[in-house]
Amino acid sequence: MKILHTADLHLGRQLNGLSLEEDHAVILDQILDALIATRADILIIAGDIFDRAAPPATAVRQFNHFLSRVASETEAAVAMIAGNHDSADRIGSMAVMTDRRRALIQGPLLRAAPPLVLEDSHGPVAFSALPFAYEYAARDCFSDPTIAMPQDVLSAQIADARALLPAGARWVVIAHAFVAGGESGESERPLARVGGIETVSPETFAGAHYVALGHLHRPQTVGGDHIRYSGSPLAFSFGEAHEQKSMTVVDLDGGGKVQTEIIAFSPPRAVRLLRGTLAELLMQPPSHDIIKAVLTDTTPQIDPMRRLREVFPNACQLSYARDERAPELKFAISHAAPADPMQVIADFVEQVRDEPLSNAETDLVKVALADLDTEENAA
Known part of the structure; x- marks a missing residue:
């Protein structure tokens, strides 16, 4: 089974006020080209399809046009989930009129959502789509008031999905989460409330042969070669300026072992x-x-x-x-003897601006300190 794994498109996003619509158009073309060239059986988009819950109409049209081309120009199935930037209901509405034999689109959190099952020469492969959801939604969905953090949410989703696996099927999990050990950047939005623990353990995915992750924008594996972030297709901050963005082609063999190939994106503007x-x-x-x-x-x-x-x-x-430059101020406080005010000021100025006091500045400080001494003695 050949899988093309992508995530974190963030359609509709801007970078410092600059529209990325044309950049996204090129990227979507490259994803389609990779689908055709690799003859992938399925395209995975692991969340954050749009940059915000109410994306601009141009971004929605752009994505709808892309999906239409995938349907008409390839034979690949599509599996995608809502991420923390998406409106779950918007993503879920895309599934209303789709061919369920070829598409798995999971927006809102649902109980007992069946996997998409594809067949190859080795037998069935089950794809479980686990959309991002906050704790309050998971407590309601699973009727479990003890769900208190992202780890609990994902654990409940995995247990629910595992119960629906066909016998003997290889298992691919699609999730949008911060897995412990992953390296984050400056453009990801936190997944937990302030003060909460947002990471989940890699052991949560026990039994899955491949885990297609979204959320972290840097391509990487966590907890094993089969648990992978494809990363975002574009740099969304200057902190990502030197990163090579890519999509991942995954070959899943009959025994559930994976081999991966990285296909680099070539954005029109670096x-x-x-x-x-x-x-x-x-x-x-x-x-x-x-x-x-x-x-x-x-x-x-x-x-x-x-x-x-x-x-x-x-x-x-x-x-x-x-x-x-954020100066690192290091001043030792001596309790043995009072510090020399002139030396404290000279050290402070040199730390802040990386230059010592000039002779003229030294004279000014000395005059000011002398005036202070005069005022204190007069008092």
């Missing part, structure tokens, strides 16, 4: 972080990539963003290196 003086950046080759510029100039520059956009029209964020 997300890049450029660092240097304004003059140095303006000398670089023009590009339509999405740019964050970190200027190393020691003094403020005149209208730097306008000048940068003459070379990089999609520059959308600018900062100065001196402002981004």
Whole structure:
């Protein structure tokens, strides 16, 4: 059985005010091309299809057009779930008129939801779709008031799904979760309430031959080679600027063993972080990539963003290196003798701006300290 695993499309998302609609169009074409080229039996989208519960109409049309092409241009089945960014009801409504022999679309959390069962030369493969759900929804669905954290939600879903497996079937689980050991980035939204434990144990998926995960945007495995995040197809923050985004082709053999192949995405615009003086950046080759510029100039520059956009029209964020530096202040407090005020001030200034006091500044501080001494003695 050949599976194409994707997740976290986040259709409708912007990056610092820049629309990613054209970038997403290219990515969806590449997913379709990979389906055709690999002759995958099924496409998995493991949640966060849209970036928000009420996505723009253009994003909905874009995804509907993509699904229509998958249906008409390939023979692949489709299995997808709602993620924490999606409206579960919106995703669930897509299943109303679908061919249940070829599609598994799970939006709201449902009890005893049957798996999609596909056959290959080795027998049946059961695909269980476990949509993201918060604790309150799971307590209601499973009539279990003790469900208090994401681990409890997923454990209840797995137990429910396991009971519906056909005898002898290999088992693929599709979930949207933060599995312990995974490496997160800066663009994922937390899955638990403030102060709650949002991670779930890899052991939760015991018995599954492959676990297709969504939520974390960096491609990675956790707890075993068969538990995998495909990652997002695009970089959604400058913290992901240097990551190679990809989709995963999974070959599931007759014994349930998996072999994977990574297919890299080629977005039309890279997300890049450029660092240097304004003059140095303006000398670089023009590009339509999405740019964050970190200027190393020691003094403020005149209208730097306008000048940068003459070379990089999609520059959308600018900062100065001196402002981004978070100084690590280390001051030892001596209880043996009072600290010299002049030395404390000199050390503080050097820590904050990475330069010592000048002679003129030293003289000013000395005068100010002398004035303070005079006022204290007069009091």
